[in-house]
Amino acid sequence: DTAVSQTPKYLVTQMGNDKSIKCEQNLGHDTMYWYKQDSKKFLKIMFSYNNKELIINETVPNRFSPKSPDKAHLNLHINSLELGDSAVYFCASSHQGDRSYGYTFGSGTRLTVV
Amino acid sequence: AQSVTQLGSHVSVSEGALVLLRCNYSSSVPPYLFWYVQYPNQGLQLLLKYTSAATLVKGINGFEAEFKKSETSFHLTKPSAHMSDAAEYFCAVSGLTGGGNKLTFGTGTQLKVEL
Numbered sequence: 001d002t003a004v005s006q007t008p009k010y011l012v013t014q015m016g017n018d019k020s021i022k023c024e025q026n027l028g029h030d031t032m033y034w035y036k037q038d039s040k041k042f043l044k045i046m047f048s049y050n051n052k053e054l055i056i057n058e059t060v061p062n063r064f065s066p067k068s069p070d071k072a073h074l075n076l077h078i079n080s081l082e083l084g085d086s087a088v089y090f091c092a093s094s095h096q097g098d099r100s101y102g103y104t105f106g107s108g109t110r111l112t113v114v
Numbered sequence: 115a116q117s118v119t120q121l122g123s124h125v126s127v128s129e130g131a132l133v134l135l136r137c138n139y140s141s142s143v144p145p146y147l148f149w150y151v152q153y154p155n156q157g158l159q160l161l162l163k164y165t166s167a168a169t170l171v172k173g174i175n176g177f178e179a180e181f182k183k184s185e186t187s188f189h190l191t192k193p194s195a196h197m198s199d200a201a202e203y204f205c206a207v208s209g210l211t212g213g214g215n216k217l218t219f220g221t222g223t224q225l226k227v228e229l
Binding site: 004031040041042043045048056090092094095096097098099100101102103104105106107108110 | 146148150152155156157158159160163165166202204208209215216217218219221222224
């Protein structure tokens with residue numbers, strides 16, 4: 001009955017590898033997001049999809065490529081991983097256009113690049 | 115553009131004492147404001163939100179926040195701290211960008227509760 005679920009929870013990988021993180025929501029929301037939380041706990045939005053359409057694309061290296069096969073799923077693929085990519089990545093979902101709604105977050109994926 | 119500033123990256127209180135976590139906002143449109151809590155190794159959980167109804171908003175776990183337009187503030191309070199309140203707290207403001215509902219977060223305040 002998890003509302004927003006991310007897999008995997010932990011990911012340890014070597015520099016230069018390619019990895020993916022998956023996210024699924026069962027709340028019926030139409031918009032999903034990826035946020036990056038750095039070691040200082042700062043949260044920064046990366047991408048947002050509404051009904052499979054990319055609507056927010058912040059300044060993120062093009063090694064990061066989101067994909068949304070449907071409105072309940074949003075995946076994040078990262079090519080050529082670098083040490084600086086180590087962070088916690090959070091998926092979230094909400095309703096587009098409703099600023100009062102807030103987000104529901106997943107429990108995060110802790111990515112460690114060695 | 116919207117932004118929030120959280121004063122104090124670390125706050126320490128004694129168990130049973132008042133908790134006050136500060137948040138000031140900047141918004142070019144009427145703001146919608148949120149407080150989230152993050153327990154260690156967990157995701158963010160919504161504590162409460164202001165959406166232009168009542169200025170005093172009550173949330174979960176005994177927390178509340180008051181929206182003060184004149185001070186552009188949305189401070190989070192709890193009358194009596196409990197050990198279980200130790201966590202990271204984030205203030206956030208909601209804005210619209212390119213049709214999307216975008217939450218912009220403050221830098222967070224780590225709350226420590228001591229015996």
